[in-house]
Amino acid sequence: MIELRRGGPEEFNAALNTVIGVYTAAMRPPVDQLSGRQSIMRNHSTFPDFTCLFAENTDGTVVGFGYGFHGMPGQWWHDVVRRALHDQAGPTIAAAWFGNAFEIAEIHVHPDYQDKGIGRRLVRDLCEGRPESTAVxxxxxxxxxxxxxxxxxxxxxxxxxxVFPGGYEHYAIVGSPLPLQPIA
Incomplete structure (x- = not known):
């Protein structure tokens, strides 16, 4: 049985090595990128209304995690993506999606625990009760x-x-109104 446990910035930073281990198993990034990713994650925990969830098995081992925060001007991802959406779809659409957004920064489940509904639970529970009007x-x-x-x-x-500045991989930017609707 996998339980979800909510944590704040202090608890997240205390578990950062464990979190990076789950991230590494799930994403298989180049090793030389891990210290930068760890620094980014630590910085994210300072953002307004940061919340994280740890997915833990019965012995308390973290097998997945997710976190997000209130997106605001001055945050790199927020500014880059909002500007791109503004340029592509116009100011009204960019404001509708990013004017009051919960930004989900990371959702990762260890490969040994994937396909068990943990990712779904992480996303739904992170979004549950958020005051923002959208999640992106x-x-x-x-x-x-x-x-x-x-x-x-x-x-x-x-x-x-x-493609993010300085990157090469293709990403989709996705959004949903909050609260999330039940799955049909």
Missing amino acids: MSTHDQPTAARHLYHRLGFTDLMTMF
Whole structure:
């Protein structure tokens, strides 16, 4: 049985090495990127209304995690994506999606625990009770299980084939009104 446990910035930072282990198993990034990712995650925990969830098995081992925060001007991802959506779809649409958004920064489940509904629970529970009007995130622009899950949860593509500055991979920027609707 997997339990979800909510944590704040202090608890998240205390578990950062464990979280990076789950991230590494799930994403298989180049090793030279891990210290930068860890620094980004630590910085995210300082953002307004940061919340995280740990998915733990019966012995308390973290097998998944997710976190997000209130998106605001001055945050790199927020500014880059909002500007791109503004340029592509116009100021009204960019403001509707990013004017009061919960930004889901990370959702990862260890490969040994995938396909058990943990990712779905992480996204739904992170969004539960949030005061923002939308939830937004980026995901690889490929037909992955994660992308399929986000669509099932009601997220729609806001932009596709998006490449972050300095990057090369294609991402989809997805969003959903809050609260999330029940899965049909």
